[in-house]
Amino acid sequence: MRIVCFIMLLIAQATGLFAYQDTSLNKSISEQNIRFINYPDFPEAHSTWGSIGYNPANNNVYVGVTNHADKVGFYEYDPARNQIQLHGFLSDLGHLRPFQWQGKMHSKIVAGPQGEIYFSTDGGESREEYLMDHPHGYAGGFFMKWNPATKQLTNLGMGMQYESIKDVEVDMQSGLVYGISYPQAHFLVYDPQKNLLQDAGRLGSAHVPRVLFTDWWGNCYYVDWRQRLVKYEKSTGKLVFAKQSLPAFPGTPGGKIVTGITAFAKDHDKKAIYLVTYGAKLVAFYPQETGIGKWEDLGGVYEMAKGEEWKPYVPNLNIGLNGKLYYVIGGHGNYVRKDKTVLIEFDPEQRKANILLEFPIGRLTEVTGSDIRDKDGNMYFAGRKRPDRSENGSVPFLIKFNPEKEVK
Amino acid sequence: MYNRIIYSLIALFFVPAIASAQYTFFNPKGSFAVEASLENTDELRMPIYQNAMSSLTVSGDFILGGTTAEKGLSPLFFTSSLAQRKLAAIKPLEDFAKGQLSIGTGFSKAKSGNVFYAGTMPQPESGFGGHIIELLVNPQGQIAVKDLGEPVSGEGIFAMTFNPDKNEFYGIVHPSGKFFSFNLKTGKKQIYDQTIPSENDLDTYHSFALEPKDYLGRALVIDQQGRIYGSRAINKLFCFDPATQSFSVLKDELPFVWGREAMGRIDSWAKMPDGTIYGSNAADGQLFRLDPLKQTIVNLGKPIMMPRIMAMTPGKNGMLYGVAGASPGYAHLFSYHPQKGFRDLGNPEFRMITPGLEQGINWRGFQIASMATSQNGNYIIMGENESLSQLMVFPAEDLP
Known part of the structure; x- marks a missing residue:
């Protein structure tokens, strides 16, 4: 006993x-x-994973909702009209083929300088990591842009092959899009104007910190394995590491x-x-x-x-x-x-x-x-x-x- | 009844953890990671973008490493104590040879003393050539560096080995693919064209969109008779006999996947204590065994589904360890034993304990480019190929 x-x-x-x-x-x-x-019109909706954001250009809230397998619904909530609407599923809106399946949207949804919003996609399943060359393996996560005026989704392309993009941020001045990959925790800087993607390398250890954030000037922050802030300083295009941990x-x-x-x-x-x-x-x-x-x-x-x-x-x-x-x-x-x-x-x-x-x-x-x-x-x-x-x-x-x- | 309750409760307690464990990492008892790279710190660490560990060896208690840098930055030599699990020294290559990008040949050991040699690749479009570098590691792990000059003017050293009995270097240079020999004692240098691709070969490479860095053999090995083996166009193995200064091409090609022969080249070699030579094909990641007497190879197959075996090193009792797979996939540690075959050990994940992280964190190895065995054979060391690369060490298994 x-x-x-x-x-x-x-x-x-x-x-x-x-x-x-x-x-x-x-x-x-x-x-x-x-x-x-x-969330209407998505009976098999399972979860949301930080995939929410606000657009000051139209005062609306956006959410990516997943069935945690291969279907991600894209929702918009209008506080003024108190209405929530399913715009569609990323595979359709983003013209993805079956071999480009996405398990979820893990990134937050971030406003851009022209009233557009950005987010990224994620494998979200164990099969992402270990079926690289498998017929049902994971191709990689995409950067995506939604235009609220035209209700059009633009697929801005992949970050890294086989890697999810766990989070994004946007510099409201230059339009630079920042991303962090999973599971290798590579810090990515994407310039949509020039279609240039810079891989600034791996910053994490065995587990990927999920959150990026920007400051008032559009510099972007992440953390290294010592929980030290790492800043992408856009004036120099370089990473700056805090000496002390948070x-x-x-x-x-x-x-x-x-x-x-x-x-x-x-x-x-x-x-x-x-x-x-x-x-x-x-x-x-x-x-x-x-x-x-x-x-x-x-x-x-x-x-x-x-x-x-x-x-x-x-x-x-x-x-x-x-x-x-x-x-x-x-x-x-x-x-x-x-x-x-x-x-x-x-x-x-x-x-x-x-x-x-x-x-x-x-x-x-x-x-x-x-x-x-x-x-x-x-x-x-x-x-x-x-x-x-x-x-x-x-x-x-x-x-x-x-x-x-x-x-x- | 009590037992049932106890077992049920234990099951209730542990089942969620078991159910969520979809895979396990290779983390044997006694394994550890050494924090070798870190920005903005008072600790001795290598800075970002200069620390991809492309060459490793061991001198006594000290791991000796050579790195590849990003364009415009200098590669580094470093040492790390196995016993203390921390870096002991860092030396920028630019202090001894200007305009260099990479130390990628691995290290060859001199016949006596803690003296090692490595070859370097220059910064692209810099006009510089690669150098042979001599390193002396003292008992405190400090490094004395000496530049032995450019063996082939204007060309980088892509692969190199050293015969300590003859005091002679052998190498493949980039971008031409020429072969050189350089005698350290006499200073005699010879350059050979027999290993460069023909016009037809270059057409083939062009049609596969391959550059010299994609098709030149990455490593050379010396057999017990002092003959040197490497790869050349297309998917061929060559043998150079210094005694006759002659080249031959082996009848057996590198093992290949049909249609991918153009990408065939040596990724790495490992020479076992009993003289057995293992080689790997970068194109598709096959392991093979070379029989130097018969000049034949045996295709041993692929440890994992991905291409590349960038590094291999001997373990105990005939065990071979290697790293298969590379970017854009992840490295898998594997072992091969002549009687037991392959084991895919997966991603290594070792404990890193270092000042400021005394509680320890897990370090997972995704990209690994180099390996070495400690001199006593007890440890296997792996070097990462990252923007901030760390050392990963595990005890060599003592399996019968």
Whole structure:
């Protein structure tokens, strides 16, 4: 019996049963402040993986939704009309042949200088890595551009043969498109005007950090295996490496360090870019035009027991018009409340996290998305639920949230 | 009943991890990665774009490496301690020979002392030729470098080997494909045209859109009689006998996939302690065994489906290790044993522990261009071919 109890204790620890401190919910926020919006016309929709973005040119939100096999639906949500629309599937819109199948869109969706938006495609399956010359192997991920005015998708070509493109960013001034490949973590710079692709080489170790972000000047940032910021400085066309690593809690496993940043949100007024690390740190980064800027350690995403601070999983981050940060903790087996995801409000001034809402993981399992806010202050996340926890039991939906008013 | 509950709980606990493990990496006990390249650091590391490890050997406790740089940058020599698992020295080649791009010939050892030789390739369109470089590794792992000059003016050294008994170098130069010999003691140098492609060969290469860097043999090997073997157009193996200064072409061609003969060339050689010689064909990644007495080869097949076997090195008890596959695919470590055949060991993923990463991280080897065996035969060392390349080391298996 003692053995049974010991194993139960192990399971409880592994599932984080004792890993949180009690924090009372914010009573001013209710379910009226949040809405889950279903994706129409795609019954086999499975998930979204950071594949969400906002276009300031038309105030619309875009999402790539996958069946996690070979079909990616491209959606547009119009907040003004409160309408969501499926434009079609990437294989059709991008004129892809069957041997160019794409498992998902993993990149965020990023606005370009002419009102267009960019994203990239991903293999998303194990067969991507080990069936290179196989009839059903993975050809490689593509850069793609959507023109909202003409509703046309342009396939801008492949990044690297056999490699996915996990994330993209765009320099709003020059139109340069940045990408990061998977699984070899090559940093790519693509100039659509000249159709020039520069492979700046491998920056990662055994696991690929998923997030790129840009600063106010259009320089692009990634991390190396030491969780040091790596900047593509567009004035020189060279990579600049930070000397120091981003902050991490003592005891953060190496596997968390090498994965770097999971999400970001920009405060344009304060000229700060807030980052979340895979080791659950919040960082305020203040970039500068040349060289690496400064950063400030804001602490953990949630108050945890000593030695477990690095555990919460936060692959999403938004910033409200009030300057506060909003994120959902949970996913990939990491939860701070047993079997619940929690929506957090974090005040960067006070450096304090409050739980606003809790969701059973059967209703909200995991949330992705960085820095998606419309002109009315509504923030958006790409969510999914896994009601039966099986690989097939996954349902994606768009999350619309506003802490200051009810959302329609 | 208790047992059932316990087993069920254990299964519940571990099944998700087992179910999600779709493949495993090669990470034997005792393996490790050495952080050899890193930008903007106070640690001794090689800078970005100058560290693709195209040549490796071992001198006592020290790994000796030579790199390939990107255009406009100097390649480097470096040493790394196996015992301390860290770099000991870095020397830019440009301090000794100007206008060089690559140290790609591997290292040949002198008859005595910790003296090694390598050949270099110049920067493209620079007007420089490749040099023979002599290196002395001292007991602290520091490197003394000496430039022995250009064996063939204006041409790079694409492949080279050294016969320590005769003090003589043999090489293939780029872009012409000529063969040279250079006696270190006498200074006598001879250049031969027998290995250059004919006009017909060049037409064939043109029709396959191949450049000299794509079709010239990448390595040479010396048999027990002092004869030198390499590849030449098209898909042929040649043998040079220094005693008669004559060339012959082996009757057996490199093993090929039908229609791809034009791309056939030697990618690497490995000479085993018992004298057995293994070779590889870059075009399709076949391994073969050369019988120098009969001047024949035996096609041993392909360890994986991809082309290339860029590097091979002896293990213990007749085991051969090699790296098959290369960009745009990934390298697979493989082993070959005469009695047991091939094993595809897949991507190596070793633990890297280094200052600032004391908890350790996993380092996965995707592109690997060079290999070496430690002098005591206990370690196999692999050098990456990346913008920031690291060393990957594992204990040689002691299988019967």
